[in-house]
Amino acid sequence: MAGAVNLLAQTHPISSALSLVVVMASLAVEYLLLGAEFVAAVQVIVYAGAVMVLFVFVIMLLNAGVEERTKGSHVAIVLGVPGVLAGGLLIAWTLLKRSESGMVTLGSLHGDPKTIAGFLFHEFLLPFEVTSILVLIAIMGAVVLANRPDPQSPPPEKES
C-alpha cells in the first residue's frame, strides 16, 4: 500500500525534494502501522519538518537549476542494470523464501512516548548523552562553516 507510493515517488524527478517528502510521510505511516507511534511523530517533525525545510531553504538560497546529465558509459548500462536487477531479485527472493521466520502483527507493540522515554533515559543514557555532544559539535561546525568571516570585510554577514 504505502510501498507503492514509495516506489512511485522514487522515480527521481528534478524536484526530488518533494518526492522525498512523500517518502518521509509514507514511512511515517508505516511506522504508525508497526505500532511505533512516537517514532512516527518524530519522523514527521524532524524529517518532514526540519530537515526538509533545511533542504528546500538551501535549494532556494543557492538557486539550484536543472542539473545536466551525463550520458553514462555504455559498459555501465550494459552490465549495471541487469546486475542491479539480478542482485535485487536474488535478495528479495531469499528474503521472501525464508518468510517463515516471522510475521509482524500490526499494532502489537505500542511505542508510546512513556515507554520510549523509559528506555531512552535508563538503558540508553550514555548514548543519549554522547548524542547531545554530537549535536553540539554539529551546531558549532555549521555555524563556523556558514558564517565565514572575511578579513577584508569587517562586519561578518549573518547567515544560517
Place this chain on the structure above:
Amino acid sequence: MVPVSYYLVLSGILFTCGVIGFLIKRNIITIFMSIELMLNGVNLSFVAFAAHWQKFSGQVFVFFVMVVAAAEAAVGLAIIIAVFRTRETLNVDQVNLLKL
C-alpha cells in the same frame, strides 16, 4: 499479520534507491537527499525488527539514527553553502578541492 520480509524488501528498495541516486546524481543537494533516503531505509528495517522481536531497543536506535542524520544534514548543508560561495557551482564534477 504482515511478514517481516516485506518490510525488509521495502527497506532494501529504499536503500538501493539511495545508493543509485548517490552514484548517478551530479547535484550536491540531491546527493545529500540520497543519503537521507538510505538512512530512512535502515530506519524502516530497525522498526520492523523492533516490532518483530517485541523489543523497544530498535525504536530507540531509530532516534539515534535520526539525530545523526539531522546533524549530518546541518553540517553538510553548511559545507554546501561554503563551497557554493567560493565555487559558484553545485556540480560535483567541478568541485575537486574542499579548500576555500
